[in-house]
Structures are given as structure tokens and as C-alpha cells.
Amino acid sequence: MNAYTIQLSDKGTIAVDDTILVKGVQAGAGSRILEGFKPLFSAEAVTRLENKGYIISGKTHVGEFGLDLAGEFSYYGEKEEELGGAAARLVSEGTVKAAIGVDLNGSPRRCAALSGIDFLKPTYGTVSRYGIISCAASGEQMGVYAGNVEGIKEIMDVIAGHDEKDGTSLKEESYDYSTGIAVAGKKVCIVRELLENAEEDVRRHVEAYGEQLRKNGVVVEEVSCDIFDTANTAWQILMTAETCNNVSRYDGVKFGYRAAEYRNIDELYVNTRTEGFNFLTKAVILYGSDVLSKNRYDACYGKSLKVRRVVAEKFEELMKGYDAVLTPVCSKTAYRAYDIREAFEKVFRESVFTSMANLIGIPALVSGKVQLMGKQFSESVLLSLAGIAERVGE
Amino acid sequence: MVIGLETHVELSTRSKIFCSCGGHSAAKEPNDCVCPACSGMPGMLPVMNKRVVELAVTAGLMLNCDINRYTTFDKKNYYYPDLPCAYQITQLNHPICTNGCVTLKTASGERDIHIKQIHMEEDAGKLVHIGRASYIDFNRTSVPLIEIVTQPDFRSAEEVLVYLNKLKSMFRSGGISECEEGAMRCDVNISVRPEGSTEYGVRTEIKNMASFEAIERAIRYEAQRHIDAIEFETEKLVQETRRFDDVSGKTFAMRNKETEADYRYFPDANLMPVIIDDAWLEEIKAAKPVAVDEKADFYREAGISEKEIEMLIHNHKVSETLDKVVSLGCDAKNAAGWLLTDCAGILRKNGKLLGDLEICPEDLAAIIKMVDNGQVNRMSGRKILTAVIETGADPVAYCKENALDARVDISTIESVMDNVFKENAKAVEDYKNGKVKAKQALFGACMKALKNTADTAVIRELLEDKLNRC
Incomplete structure (x- = not known):
């Protein structure tokens, strides 16, 4: 082994979800429609990691376009009985130091919770979206899977910061991801309505986590707040609409999968997309085009844009009294394989815990199988709170 | 409809x-x-x-x-x-x-x-x-x-x-x-x-x-x-x-x-x-070229005729040259004449169109100024312009090489004039007898003797003066 490789492996290996581009490596986003597509460039985050000496060890399977619960519906991956997501599993087994993935509708957060590792969906605009297979520009965000908060901090310090190639990227060059700020006296609330959406053992787990924080001087209170259901509906409308629009470019004309049989351009489109997308993506496309259609726009999409503003205000109001919100990530402790025809409903229901962070661009940290959310740019508070609990666990 | x-x-x-x-x-x-x-x-x-x-x-x-x-x-x-x-x-x-x-x-x-x-x-x-x-x-x-x-x-x-x-x-x-x-x-x-x-x-x-x-x-x-x-x-x-x-x-x-x-x-x-x-808006406004309408109004105010304005508006390059020449201190109406009459005429002689005009605005401005301040007369000005358009000559150098400078001292002019009067005694006689036209012939002879470079106004004045005296 020469000095060069020692130096590189000192930094560690990183797995990259298949919704993120690595130059020359097939990028499928878990979908047949992108079969054979090799990108000409790497995502900004990938380039930054490589420049710092990290090794990209490979691509990890994701559910088609990251739309599913926890990576269960990849065209390429193997079917598994108990869901958990490939990247989260590699991190929890210690095969890779960390992984990066795109949080479109909570899938990486659920994967992290199921595997018992950490995932941070940072504040919108802090990590460049250049080079992710985009579905919903207004709320998707790249984040980091790692074994603990220090691992999250290490990778976030590398990938976060302004990128001129992304028009939505914020101007700051770096952000604070401290994991050790004092938490005594910080106030955390548990939202009653979200607890009620989870099964008994999940509820008890969240309460126990709160107890752990309390022992460290954190004030933990239960509150009632009814905006999470509304936020979920709004995000599902915006997310499906934007996804429907963004995947319309996969038409068999330019790259990726093309149907073998067609007699004209319409059949080329229809056959390619019929064969290329899975049932869940098709449901999302149908739902998304419906909410954008002329007669439904005002009642659905337009309304959701307004709801987004109102929810953001209400969340800010809630956060006047608290530093973080503590919630479940999934309604149950494990998911079993299920029929894809139930997927749309199931994802909709489970996203009630995760949609808020996508809708209003706030950070959400999954750690110890719970979720901590806070105001924009409050990552260091979330990481420090989770850090206390993690160190107790050790 | x-x-x-x-x-x-x-x-x-x-x-x-x-x-x-x-x-x-x-x-x-x-x-x-x-x-x-x-x-x-x-x-x-x-x-x-x-x-x-x-x-x-x-x-x-x-x-x-x-x-x-x-x-x-x-x-x-x-x-x-x-x-x-x-x-x-x-x-x-x-x-x-x-x-x-x-x-x-x-x-x-x-x-x-x-x-x-x-x-x-x-x-x-x-x-x-x-x-x-x-x-x-x-x-x-x-x-x-x-x-x-x-x-x-x-x-x-x-x-x-x-x-x-x-x-x-x-x-x-x-x-x-x-x-x-x-x-x-x-x-x-x-x-x-x-x-x-x-x-x-x-x-x-x-x-x-x-x-x-x-x-x-x-x-x-x-x-x-x-x-x-x-x-x-x-x-x-x-x-x-x-x-x-x-x-x-x-x-x-x-x-x-x-x-x-x-x-x-x-x-x-x-x-x-x-x-x-x-x-940003102010920056864009400042960089905005003058709109066609405003430009036309500007030309109109300068006394340029409607027909000439039309020509200018449709020949963007020519109007740009004009604007530059004006910004170098020349009168707009005068400069428009140089462009639309003199330049156009020279180009036509060469089988070209006004739109083909390739002249550096600084050169044209220099020629116009030489004429305006009496350094060369109008005719010499046109001669220089022709050389500039046809051969790309430098106006100042061309003027010097061809001795077109009109600023000849008075004594030289007077001695030339004496000679002309001697050689054209008949014309002088005719003038005295009331034949006004004879003055024009004498003027032409003086100009010719001075190789057409002299300031015509000066020659006219001196000629008038001399005729009155004899």
C-alpha cells in the first residue's frame, strides 16, 4: 500500500444514493426509465467530497426517484422482507463511514430511523442540488447518513456552502454544525397530534427520549399543534406536481430506457413511460398532473402555495417558545414488504412526520429513532441535543 | 378589422x-x-x-x-x-x-x-x-x-x-x-x-x-x-x-x-x-441606446430634414457614425450633410451604397473641423474625404502631403493676385466697365493659381478690396 492510498483511506469511504450523480457511473434513481444513463458530471457534493480525499465507494439503491417509504421499490435492487434502505444499512454495518442521499419525501429519514443511525436533512439551500436527479425543487434537499452526530458534522462541513451552479443555493460559504453546544435550559416540545399518529411502542420510545433529554437539563413539554396534517397534504400536492413535471423529460427520446415497440412519437412516449415507470411513480404523475390542471389548480396547487406560507408562520410562532420539536419518524418500529398498489396511500400517511421539513425548508435530524426539527439554520442545536442522548446511549 | x-x-x-x-x-x-x-x-x-x-x-x-x-x-x-x-x-x-x-x-x-x-x-x-x-x-x-x-x-x-x-x-x-x-x-x-x-x-x-x-x-x-x-x-x-x-x-x-x-x-x-x-435599473437606463423616436427628435431639432432623418434611421451604422462625430464636437446638421451628400456621393461613384460606408468617425470629424476652422476649404475637404474613403488615407497626413492647407499668408496671396490681374487685364477692364460677371472669372483664376487650396472667403474679400481700389 503506498502513501497515497493510505492518505485517502484515512478520510474514509462514502456511499452515494442513486438519486445523486457520479460522473461516468450509471445513475438510475431506482427507475428503469433511466436504464443505461451515464452522467457527464458529478454532483457538487460528490466533487467536494472527492476533493477532500474521501473515496466514493459506490452507489446505493433507492426506491424509484426516492418516492417510496424506505427504499423498497427500486427497479435494480433486490426485494427484501424488512425495509431499511441500502445506504442506511451500509452505514449501520460500518461498511462505509457515511452516505449522502436526497430527502424528497422522508425516505432517507425513515431508513435511518429503521436502521438506528443518523440522517440530517439540512436547511433548504445550504447544500447544492446540482447533480441530484431532481423531482421537487422547492423542498427536496441532499442530506447525510452517519453513525453519529460527529459523522454528520464532518460530512456537512464538506458539502454545505454556496454553489453558483444552483440558483437556489444560499450565499453563505459555510454553516455551524457544532455538536457540543450547551443544551441545559433548552426547550423542546413534543407534538401531541403527531404522537397520536404513531403506534404505542413508538410513542413510548419518543417519550423515553424526551426523558433522557430532561435528565440533561433540557425542558421537555408536550404541546398541541394542528399544522402537521395540513403541512403534509400541502407537501404531497406540491411534491407530486413538481415530480410529475420533472420526470416528464424521461420520454425515450434522448437517453435512458426506450420501449422496443412503437409506430409513432405518441406510442414512443406512451410505451416507454408505461414500461419505464413503476406503479408508485405513475400514481404520483397522475396525482401531480391533476393538481396542476386548469380546473383544479386554484383549489390544489395554488392553495398549497398559500398553505406553505401560513404553515411557515405558524411553525415560527411555535418556535418562539421552543428550540426544537421532538417527533416520531415512522408510525411503527419496522415495515414489512407490501404490494406496490398500496404504496401511494402508505407513503402519504407516513409522511405526516416528515413533510413539514420539506414544505418549509427547516432542518430535521433523525437520531436514536426519533426526529428533532428546528428553525432554519438551527442544525447545531439539533445536533447537540441528539449528541447528548447519543453519548448517554454509549 | x-x-x-x-x-x-x-x-x-x-x-x-x-x-x-x-x-x-x-x-x-x-x-x-x-x-x-x-x-x-x-x-x-x-x-x-x-x-x-x-x-x-x-x-x-x-x-x-x-x-x-x-x-x-x-x-x-x-x-x-x-x-x-x-x-x-x-x-x-x-x-x-x-x-x-x-x-x-x-x-x-x-x-x-x-x-x-x-x-x-x-x-x-x-x-x-x-x-x-x-x-x-x-x-x-x-x-x-x-x-x-x-x-x-x-x-x-x-x-x-x-x-x-x-x-x-x-x-x-x-x-x-x-x-x-x-x-x-x-x-x-x-x-x-x-x-x-x-x-x-x-x-x-x-x-x-x-x-x-x-x-x-x-x-x-x-x-x-x-x-x-x-x-x-x-x-x-x-x-x-x-x-x-x-x-x-x-x-x-x-x-x-x-x-x-x-x-x-x-x-x-x-x-x-x-x-x-x-x-440596477439606473444602470440599465444609462446603458440604454437612444430609442429611434428620441433619435429622430434629436435630429429634427438639429435642423436635419425629414428625408435625411429617414435615411439615418434606416442606416443604423451611418446614424451611429453621425452620433459619434457629433459627440466629437461637430454640428449635427453639417455632419449629416457630409455623410449623406459627400460620403454617399463618393460611395456611389465607386459603385457602392451608403450602407457600405466604412469610415472611422474620428477621421470624418477631423475633416469637418479642418474645414470649419478654415484650415482647408470645402473642396479640399471633399478631396481628403475621398482619399480617406477610397484608400484609407490619414486626413492630416494627406492634407500635408498634398499641400491643401488654406492658411497661406496674405503677402503670398497678394503677389499671386497681382500676377492674375496682369495676365487678365481684359477681365479687370470689363469689371470696371460694369460687367459684374468678370469678377467670377478673376476669382477662378486666383483659386487656380493657388491650386484651389485657399480659403475662398479670404480670396473673395481680398479680390473685392483690390478691384475697388483699382
């Missing part, structure tokens, strides 16, 4: 609207100017080209529009192989300019055309059909366009043409667009109604015409079709989209499928709203 116009104009920017690929005119071969962004590959994000905003604002200022300080982009969804993302980025809710107005001068008088809005958008690619195969050329994809939408203020095809020509010369002189063939495309909305009626008739839209000639023919055909339908009940008019067939000179209804699409417009979350603050 009531007509409203939607005009798409390709902007003269170095790069495309959302990526750094060269603009359409930079391409030599199909798909020369294409990158992952403008070919719709996943992972690339649009980044706004600032220059597009500046040119759109400049166009808005020229058309007296309100400039909206907060402007956003929307996505328009439809499937077509020349549209790589299956959506076009355009502006629906917050266009960059609104409420403009432009005054047309036509044979039948002046008419105000109100501009509803100007918005920015990206162009689509091009399909090339060869035999049974179709090929896609993405060079034009994402080339920046502005679309100028008027109110239904036109009342004749003639007005439409005056308007389009006006846009063309404005945008060319403003550096907004070259407006060459195909870079300016129109959709025409047309209806007819009985004279005196204020209600609009059934409206049809004729899509995507690229030549002014086609637009004129299409309007005439379509208006007649409407009139026939109403007066002679030849057919029932329906609101629809039609296309003009250049060969037959007729319009045809397009298939419903192509026209009744729901474009499912919605805001583009990849592009942040563009905010035009005071400082």
Missing part, C-alpha cells in the same frame, strides 16, 4: 438563457451548442443569464413599459421531441414589463399601440425530417426570447407592418436583437366587426409566422375569410388556432389536439424571483 400581436424576438446574447452554451448564432453544425442543461439531462439546474434581464428591460424602456421590479418564472408543460425537458420556462404571473405604448405613424395618421406585457422565455429546439427519420437539433433550445404582447389595437395589415418594422429598427439599434430571418416570429389574433360597432367579432389566432410578407398575406386572407363568413354566410366562424400555408396563401385550422392542451403552468422553484433594484 381588429388585430392583436404576439411577437417573439430572439435576443442577441452571447450565451443561452439558463446555461453558458453559446447562443444560436454561434452554432455551425447541428448540436454544436448543447450541454447537459439545455438537453434536459437530470442533475443540471437553470442559472439565470443576467444579460437577458437587461435586454428585456431595455426593450421595455424603449416601448414605454412599466418595469416590474419583482419578476418570476413559470413552467409550461407539453410534450414534443424538440423540447428536451418537456416543459418550457416562461413567465406567466409576474412578467418583466407591462403596460407599454408605442405610437405608429402611418399613411392614415398616428395610432397608439398598447403593449400588454413583455416576458422572457426560452426557445425550443428544431426537428429536421429526412426521409422517414427525424433528427433533433438542440442548438436553439434555451436561446433567450422576449415575447411582446399587444392589446388588440391594430386596425389594418399596414399598421402591423409599420409596427413590426419599428420594432425591428428599435431592437437592432438597441443591440437587443439582430432580428434576422427567423429571429422574429409572430402570432396574429384577428377578428372583424361591422364599421361603428364596438363589440369584438369571433377571434382566430394564426400561429408562428416568421416573415413580414407572410404575416401581411395571412392577415389579408384571414380578414377576408371572416368578412365572407359574416356577409355571405359562407361558413360559421369559431374561435380557433390556425396556421398559414405559404404556398396556397390560405389559413387552415390546426387539429384540436395541438391547441386545446392544458399547459399546467406553475412556478419554477429552481429559479429565484429576479429583483430589479433602483441601482
